[in-house]
Amino acid sequence: MDAVNDRKTEEKSSSRRVRANVFGLLAAVLVAVLLASAVAPAGAKNGVTRETADVMSQGGGDEVLKADGAKLTRRKRLIKVNWTVPTPGPGSYDYPTADMIPPTAPPHPAIAPSYPEVFTLWAFVFNNPEMCEGPCDGGDIGDTPAQGGVFQVDATIADDGTITMAGKIRTRDNPARGARLQEPSTAEVHLAMAPHGRAACGDDLLRQLAGPVGGPPFWFVAQRRRGIRPVIVG
Secondary structure, three states: OHHHHHHHHHHHHHHHHHHHOOOOOOOOOOOHHHEOOOOOOOOOOOOEEEEEEEEEOOOOOOOEEEEEEEEEEEOOOEEEEEEEEEOOOOOOOOOOOOOOOOOOOOOOOOOOOOOOEEEEEEEEEEOOHHHOOOOOOHHHEOOOOOOEEEEEEEEEEEOOOEEEEEEEEEOOOOOOEEOOOOOOOOOEEEEEEEEEEEOOOHHHHHHHHOOOOOOHHHOEEEEOOOOOOOEEEO
């Protein structure tokens, strides 16, 4: 129990660094199943738009992990993300290996199932989705017509039955890779939760909390249900 409390303390002390100084690159290949939101309807320009999406089982499977587990709130200069899902049981899903990181990322500690485990939440934002070459994916990140960017939203040590993460992506925020958020009201947003295995200690824990690992087959992704429409507020 003391070890868990120590890890919680380390997480809190590093949370600002996680959100304010995200480092590393995510896997270069993204897939369309990460779709979490769509173009806001006409009339939402001066208001607030709220959208929800289901969080699917690992790898974008057909099973819903949590209905309406992902929520987006769009405002004039930011997008707010809320994410709530049941904690996947250690050993109940597939784990990436520590070498599944981009070439420029710092080494990731060994990944093994055990309690408690680390999870990170990532947003892939495409400012001009109509300019994507087909479905928006990794090829549209960076200095491309779509102006895609990758942002770390949050990170957590999952030490109970529910994972809750939240964060804001502002137009002034620097991405982990690619372009800044430019069009909060119309940007296409993909969300993915990455598992990092058993929570380590010290610098290894900070690396887990603030860096990428794995790829789409290992991520838990948000996916809109057909027919859902954003709600205009204000």
